[in-house]
Amino acid sequence: MNNEPILVTGVAKRVGLHLANTFLERGIPVIGTYRTQRSSLATLQQKGAELYQCNFDNDSEIDELINSVKQNHTCLRAIIHNASDWLPDNADQPSSDILRRMMQVHVNAPYQINLALASLLNASTESHADIIHVGDYVSSRGSKKHIAYAASKAAQDNLTLSFAAKLAPKVKVNSLAPALVIFNPEDDEDYRRKALEKSLIQHEAGLDEFQHAIDYLMQSNYVTGRVLPMDGGRHLR
Numbered sequence: 700m701n702n703e704p705i706l707v708t709g710v711a712k713r714v715g716l717h718l719a720n721t722f723l724e725r726g727i728p729v730i731g732t733y734r735t736q737r738s739s740l741a742t743l744q745q746k747g748a749e750l751y752q753c754n755f756d757n758d759s760e761i762d763e764l765i766n767s768v769k770q771n772h773t774c775l776r777a778i779i780h781n782a783s784d785w786l787p788d789n790a791d792q793p794s795s796d797i798l799r800r801m802m803q804v805h806v807n808a809p810y811q812i813n814l815a816l817a818s819l820l821n822a823s824t825e826s827h828a829d830i831i832h833v834g835d836y837v838s839s840r841g842s843k844k845h846i847a848y849a850a851s852k853a854a855q856d857n858l859t860l861s862f863a864a865k866l867a868p869k870v871k872v873n874s875l876a877p878a879l880v881i882f883n884p885e886d887d888e889d890y891r892r893k894a895l896e897k898s899l900i901q902h903e904a905g906l907d908e909f910q911h912a913i914d915y916l917m918q919s920n921y922v923t924g925r926v927l928p929m930d931g932g933r934h935l936r
Contacts, residue, residue, distance in 0.1 A: 703774050703823055704728035706816070708755070708808075709782030710748070711737040714833070714880060717906040718779060718913065719743055730768060730775075732782060755782055755808040756800055765815040774822035777829040777917055780809045780855075788846050801851035809855060813862050813872075820870045828870045829917050832859055836878035836930045856926050863924030871923040873916045878930035880904050899932030 705722055709715040710731035716739050719729045723746040732753045733740060740750055749771070753764045768775075784804045786797050813830055820828035837845065838852035856874050863872035879894055881903050886894075895901045912929050916922060928934070 702726065702728060703776035703825065704730050704772060705777045705779065706730040706768065706775055707779045707781055708732045710743060710750070711735060711739055714906065714909055715781040717910060718781065719748055720746070721910055723748060732764060734782070755804045761808055761811055765812060768816060769819065772819060774824070775816060775819040775828065776823055776825060777831065778812065778816060778820070779831045779833065779913065781833045782808070783833070785845070785848055787844050789844070798847040798850070801847045802854065805851040806854045806858065809858055813858070817866055817870065820866070827920065830862060830870060830872040831913060831916055832856070832874045834874045834876045834926065836876050836928070836933060838876060859926065860924055867923060871919070873923060874926040875912050875916065876926050876928050876930065877904060877909065878933050880909055881906060897933055897936060898930065899935055904929055904931065
């Protein structure tokens, strides 16, 4: 990889934070987005990350992000769509609002960003550039409690197919579909036990495994238009 920047959305915590830190430690410039101010962002800025506060539920903020990136950069090595929202269907708001929000964050925002920044990806001096949508295992099987969320992730996978065809051969477009990556600190033992029992491997994937999957997709010269599962064998349970 050269020193062309990678745009990573949702860098304030967990997977996005790990990706941003790893790329920065490799000497790769990172453009990051976040919704909520967190102490972790100060560390990223100290390492040289270019950060933008952007609520993907707001089209005007998405437009501002796009305009800023285009004004400040002439090329991009990759876009990693990690920003996500997660509302259960029994959340305390109208079901139509839940579906709209899930689709806005997981489909509308990546759609707008991919279209607007495709020219920067095509300007990369690497042999190829990449778009990676961070999806979810449930996109291929649905969810009883998160129907809107699962539907939006399935739609995001479909973006992968369309953009892979549209932007080939210069830009490869893939999805990564993880199940359990890491637990949250507040997850209790009963929840952890039940979650681990859902997979054949029966342990967390971990942040390094996630990074390996991203690296594989970015380093491949041939894989495009695919959804890469990272689910510990849940499909065989």
